[in-house]
Amino acid sequence: MEKISISTKGNNDIIDITSQVKKVVKKANTKEGVCLVFSSGSTCGLTMIENESGLVRDFKNFLYKLVPVEGDYEHNKIDDNGHAHLLSSLFRPSLSLPVINGDLVLGQWQQIVFIDFDNRPRKREIIVLVK
Numbered sequence: 001m002e003k004i005s006i007s008t009k010g011n012n013d014i015i016d017i018t019s020q021v022k023k024v025v026k027k028a029n030t031k032e033g034v035c036l037v038f039s040s041g042s043t044c045g046l047t048m049i050e051n052e053s054g055l056v057r058d059f060k061n062f063l064y065k066l067v068p069v070e071g072d073y074e075h076n077k078i079d080d081n082g083h084a085h086l087l088s089s090l091f092r093p094s095l096s097l098p099v100i101n102g103d104l105v106l107g108q109w110q111q112i113v114f115i116d117f118d119n120r121p122r123k124r125e126i127i128v129l130v131k
Ligand code: ZN
Pocket: 075, 079, 080, 081, 082, 085
């Protein structure tokens, strides 16, 4: 198990962690297995997307339309990030990816990204487990 530490800007900041996850997988030296990527936190998520600047902008617009920041959220009576918790609930806190011949199996345009939905910069830790 290894941890990847990242700093985010919040507000749907999207961070490509593919190369860091691949590094952990190589080091694990597992011929065939599964790589679990997990982020704890109720205002963030993991997904896979092509990390192309236009598509990243499209994705951020899509998130904003899906759950606008300035919506009328009950949670905002005690906190100010109701939208971030709602977006987080739509994504998985973890991804399971196949490892074959000691490497991650990914499509050419398939990157692993961490998204911080919270409304402020955060320090985040992502657990990578290869078995
Ligand atoms: Zn909250």
